[in-house]
Each structure stands twice: as structure tokens, then as C-alpha cells.
Amino acid sequence: MTNNVPPELPSSGIAHSHFDVMSLPPSRQLLAWRERVSHVIDVLPSRSDVKMPFRASIDRYGVGDDLSFTDCRSETMILERSLARISTDNKRDFMFHVFLEGDVDNVTARPSARTGAATRATFLALDLGQPVRMRRNTCHVLSFFVPGTLTAKIFPDPEAVHGRMMRNETPFTQLVVEHAATLSREIPFMDPSAARSAILAGAELLVTAFGKDAGLTGNARSAVRAAMFGRVRRYIQANLRSDALSPESVVQALQLARPSVYRLFQHEGGLNAYIRHLRLKQAAEELARCQHLSVTEIAFGLGFTSSSDFTRAFRRAFDMAPRDFREASLNKAA
Missing domain, CATH: 2.60.120.10 (Jelly Rolls)
Incomplete structure (x- = not known):
């Protein structure tokens, strides 16, 4: 060898x-x-x-x-x-x-x-x-x-x-x-x-x-889809911590056709699933890196209405509770 x-x-x-x-x-x-x-x-x-x-x-x-x-x-x-x-x-x-x-x-x-x-x-x-x-x-x-x-x-x-x-x-x-x-x-x-x-x-x-x-290249229509795709994603990123962020608020704020927006995010499991994915991903990063923040503070800071709702969502997504994830991250870093 x-x-x-x-x-x-x-x-x-x-x-x-x-x-x-x-x-x-x-x-x-x-x-x-x-x-x-x-x-x-x-x-x-x-x-x-x-x-x-x-x-x-x-x-x-x-x-x-x-x-x-x-x-x-x-x-x-x-x-x-x-x-x-x-x-x-x-x-x-x-x-x-x-x-x-x-x-x-x-x-x-x-x-x-x-x-x-x-x-x-x-x-x-x-x-x-x-x-x-x-x-x-x-x-x-x-x-x-x-x-x-x-x-x-x-x-x-x-x-x-x-x-x-x-x-x-x-x-x-x-x-x-x-x-x-x-x-x-x-x-x-x-x-x-x-x-x-x-x-x-x-x-x-x-x-x-x-x-x-993904339909993002090839012609003028694809260029429009790509531009819309980027615009929606930037808006969600900018408002990720807002309690009011939802698929409906995105459509209304950007004045876009609802069916077109929803089709763009089919691969993500839907627009609502994509928003939740970004919030949970950000929460995981903060659990690992921001030891001074409690689980509740992280949950409310990312638009979840209660720590119990956040814990259930996190457990469904990653098969472990937020506190267990934080402990696993600390152990892996050590």
C-alpha cells in the first residue's frame, strides 16, 4: 500500500x-x-x-x-x-x-x-x-x-x-x-x-x-427565474430573525406571483420548508459557537414562538435536542 x-x-x-x-x-x-x-x-x-x-x-x-x-x-x-x-x-x-x-x-x-x-x-x-x-x-x-x-x-x-x-x-x-x-x-x-x-x-x-x-440558464425566461430566485433568497436572509417572515410575507413584500415563487423552491421542499431550514441551520451554528446564549434566546432570536416549538422542530430536523447538539459540538471541538 x-x-x-x-x-x-x-x-x-x-x-x-x-x-x-x-x-x-x-x-x-x-x-x-x-x-x-x-x-x-x-x-x-x-x-x-x-x-x-x-x-x-x-x-x-x-x-x-x-x-x-x-x-x-x-x-x-x-x-x-x-x-x-x-x-x-x-x-x-x-x-x-x-x-x-x-x-x-x-x-x-x-x-x-x-x-x-x-x-x-x-x-x-x-x-x-x-x-x-x-x-x-x-x-x-x-x-x-x-x-x-x-x-x-x-x-x-x-x-x-x-x-x-x-x-x-x-x-x-x-x-x-x-x-x-x-x-x-x-x-x-x-x-x-x-x-x-x-x-x-x-x-x-x-x-x-x-x-x-434547475431552469436557471439557457434563455431570457431562465434569466428572469434566476433573478427572482436570488431576490427571494436575499430577502429571506435579510429577514430571517423577523417573527413576521413567512411565504405569504415574502410574496407580498416583493410583489411577485405566488405560483412562480413557489415553483422556484420545489427542490427545497417548498418555500416554508426553506425558511425553516435556514433558521434551523443558523440556530445550529449559534448553538455551537455562541455559548453565552441560551437555547431560548437563540430560538426567539430566530423567529420561533416558543422554546418548546423550537426544540421539537430541531429534534425533527436533526434527530437530537438543541442542548444535546450543543454538547456534541463541544465534544467534537475538544
């Missing part, structure tokens, strides 16, 4: 590492893999999973401080990036998966969602600043890690891309797959400039594909 291969010489400008669990004893393979990827996401194995052989390998190519590309093969596993983890690390990149083999399903990326989407996807977009839980089936997956500024070129609010999934069903998505596959073959032989350009091109293709899927 080659583990943590040192970066290439500075003249190359590409940092490469390779990791493979094959030479480890079967009882150590899944645990070693979990440790390897733990700086980004948690692997959630059962006791029986740990005892079974597990095949996985990954090559990572880093270009500068803001771009990286990984080529990974692995068996089925449950992955989670929780709010407790997010509150204690600084990973805020956007990650785009392209599955050359296998796929992902049961993706839960919104606190309002009780169960994950069962749809099997060839493409998955994730904002590492937001929670997600998913089952990644036995696969060969290529991943692009890029800053949110690139995503913002298409999505007025980059966070809106989180959790979006697509199948490879159009000539454009096939182009994305071919670009990613070519990059995986050629990046070991590229110079830094070519590698950077290829990673950026792949990420832009992916963001555009997700934008097309």
Missing part, C-alpha cells in the same frame, strides 16, 4: 497523494478508509461492516490552495457530514461528484426532509457548509472541489445547489462525463496550468448542467 505519497516537487505545482486499503487486514480496511476521509466526511459503518473486507482507493490532485480533483473507487457505504462536524471545521468548498460507475441514493440534504431521496444519481452537488447524509453505492467516482464563487456564476445563492442530483440523460451531461473521464486519465501527466484549467472547466460544466436542470 502507498499511503500519503509526498507532494510532487514544487516545480510541478500539483500535489498528488494515493491511498489504498488493499494490503491491510480485512478487519482494518474500512476503519482505515474512515480515518482517511474523516477530514471531509464521516463514514458510518455497522459492527458487521467493520468485520468484512472493504475495497477502496483514492488519488487526490491539488492545484493551488483552492482547487482539487479526486479519483476514487470504493464499495458501498453510508456517509454523513453533520452540523456538529460543520460547526467545528472550516471546510466550505463545493464538491461535485461524477459517477463513471455506480451511483448515489438516499441523499438527505435538507433538515426538512425526513428521508433521503431514493433517486439514483450520476451527478451530485454538495456544499460542504451544509449537512448531508447519503448512501454511496459501489462506484468509481470523480470529484471536483471548487470555491463557491464559481457556483455563484449560475446560482444567485450558491447554497441552492446543495443536494441536487441528476442522471446522465442528455448530450450535455454526456459531455460532462467525458470531460471528467478524460481528466482522470490525463491529470497525472499535466502541468499545473493545464490541470487548473481542466478542473475549472469541469466544474463550470457541472454547475451549468445543474443550472440547466
Whole structure:
């Protein structure tokens, strides 16, 4: 096994590492893999999973401080990036998966969602600043890690891309797959400039594909939808702490057609679910970082009418009470 291969010489400008669990004893393979990827996401194995052989390998190519590309093969596993983890690390990149083999399903990326989407996807977009839980089936997956500024070129609010999934069903998505596959073959032989350009091109293709899927690119009507999308999101962010914030107040304040606004937020589970998602996400951040504020103060500060309503909503969303979440965040930070 080659583990943590040192970066290439500075003249190359590409940092490469390779990791493979094959030479480890079967009882150590899944645990070693979990440790390897733990700086980004948690692997959630059962006791029986740990005892079974597990095949996985990954090559990572880093270009500068803001771009990286990984080529990974692995068996089925449950992955989670929780709010407790997010509150204690600084990973805020956007990650785009392209599955050359296998796929992902049961993706839960919104606190309002009780169960994950069962749809099997060839493409998955994730904002590492937001929670997600998913089952990644036995696969060969290529991943692009890029800053949110690139995503913002298409999505007025980059966070809106989180959790979006697509199948490879159009000539454009096939182009994305071919670009990613070519990059995986050629990046070991590229110079830094070519590698950077290829990673950026792949990420832009992916963001555009997700934008097309969301109806945010392609024509004048799409431009109007994108502008409306951004306007509504900015209004909600600005009024997140207002008791009066509701889907109806958004429509009235912005003088927009209710059906059009509601359609824009279908992917979020509806406009009301999106508002609640943002409030709960903000509450989780404050529970982790603002130890001087009580749970009640945080609840009322984010428009909840009582601490009991807030606790019920938080428990439904994250399967734990606010106080338990605060304790878990402190333990993880320690």
C-alpha cells in the first residue's frame, strides 16, 4: 500500500497523494478508509461492516490552495457530514461528484426532509457548509472541489445547489462525463496550468448542467427565474430573525406571483420548508459557537414562538435536542 505519497516537487505545482486499503487486514480496511476521509466526511459503518473486507482507493490532485480533483473507487457505504462536524471545521468548498460507475441514493440534504431521496444519481452537488447524509453505492467516482464563487456564476445563492442530483440523460451531461473521464486519465501527466484549467472547466460544466436542470440558464425566461430566485433568497436572509417572515410575507413584500415563487423552491421542499431550514441551520451554528446564549434566546432570536416549538422542530430536523447538539459540538471541538 502507498499511503500519503509526498507532494510532487514544487516545480510541478500539483500535489498528488494515493491511498489504498488493499494490503491491510480485512478487519482494518474500512476503519482505515474512515480515518482517511474523516477530514471531509464521516463514514458510518455497522459492527458487521467493520468485520468484512472493504475495497477502496483514492488519488487526490491539488492545484493551488483552492482547487482539487479526486479519483476514487470504493464499495458501498453510508456517509454523513453533520452540523456538529460543520460547526467545528472550516471546510466550505463545493464538491461535485461524477459517477463513471455506480451511483448515489438516499441523499438527505435538507433538515426538512425526513428521508433521503431514493433517486439514483450520476451527478451530485454538495456544499460542504451544509449537512448531508447519503448512501454511496459501489462506484468509481470523480470529484471536483471548487470555491463557491464559481457556483455563484449560475446560482444567485450558491447554497441552492446543495443536494441536487441528476442522471446522465442528455448530450450535455454526456459531455460532462467525458470531460471528467478524460481528466482522470490525463491529470497525472499535466502541468499545473493545464490541470487548473481542466478542473475549472469541469466544474463550470457541472454547475451549468445543474443550472440547466434547475431552469436557471439557457434563455431570457431562465434569466428572469434566476433573478427572482436570488431576490427571494436575499430577502429571506435579510429577514430571517423577523417573527413576521413567512411565504405569504415574502410574496407580498416583493410583489411577485405566488405560483412562480413557489415553483422556484420545489427542490427545497417548498418555500416554508426553506425558511425553516435556514433558521434551523443558523440556530445550529449559534448553538455551537455562541455559548453565552441560551437555547431560548437563540430560538426567539430566530423567529420561533416558543422554546418548546423550537426544540421539537430541531429534534425533527436533526434527530437530537438543541442542548444535546450543543454538547456534541463541544465534544467534537475538544
